Structures are given as C-alpha cells and as structure tokens.
Amino acid sequence: MFSDHVPIYRQIGDRIRADIVTGTLGADQQVMSTNQYAAFYGINPATAAKAFQELIDEGLLYKRRGVGMFVSPEAQAKLLGERRAQFFTEHVAPMIAEAKALGISLDEVADQVRAAAAEPTKKDPS
Structure with missing residues (x-):
C-alpha cells in the first residue's frame, strides 16, 4: 500500500493532490476526515492529520468548522x-x-x- 521510501503523510498528500489534478476530487468536494482516512488505510490518525494540515497550509483544502474538510475551489x-x-x-x-x-x-x-x-x-x- 505505502512505500517505505517516502513518509506516509507525504504519500497521502501526493495521492490527494493527484486526485485533485485528475478531477477525482472536485472543487468544494468533501474529503474523508483524518479519522476515516486513518481507519480506512490502517494508519495512525496523527499521520493522516499531518498530511491534511500540509494540504490546508498549501491552500488545497479548507476546513468548515463542525462539518469537515473540502477541496479549495482554486486547488x-x-x-x-x-x-x-x-x-x-x-x-x-x-x-x-x-x-x-x-x-x-x-x-x-x-x-x-x-x-x-x-x-x-x-x-x-x-
């Protein structure tokens, strides 16, 4: 599933970036929560959270308080x-x-x- 050569959080971010580029994830589309992502892939929630925070910092995702994370319209x-x-x-x-x-x-x-x-x-x- 994940390569040993690149940190997992980086691989998660790259996968989400690729989904945005191809249109699999569209503008304002909700993405899985960090806990859902961690459970689905069997990883530590902190690892998923690190990936998501990086994407937020890059302006690719944004948070809606109490609702979740979404793809930025300009991502x-x-x-x-x-x-x-x-x-x-x-x-x-x-x-x-x-x-x-x-x-x-x-x-x-x-x-x-x-x-x-x-x-x-x-x-x-x-």
Missing part, C-alpha cells in the same frame, strides 16, 4: 500551474540544453515533438 488550477512549471523546469529545459550541446536546432526539436505527438498512443501489451 486544481494551482496544482496544474505548479506541475506545468515543474514539467518545463525538469524536462523541457534540460532537453533544450542537450539539443544545443548536440547542435540540434530548436526547430528540429519542435518538429520531433510534433511528430511524436501525432503518433497514436501505444498501449501496454499486458
């Missing part, structure tokens, strides 16, 4: 913006630097990207 847009920026920093910038080092023009890179995007998506044979 998906915020996460998508962060992930787009991360994509360009981690993938595009190094690719451009490598292309320049190899003497590949940016036009050629763009042509290759367009060609790859036009190809049908390969399905996993399993």
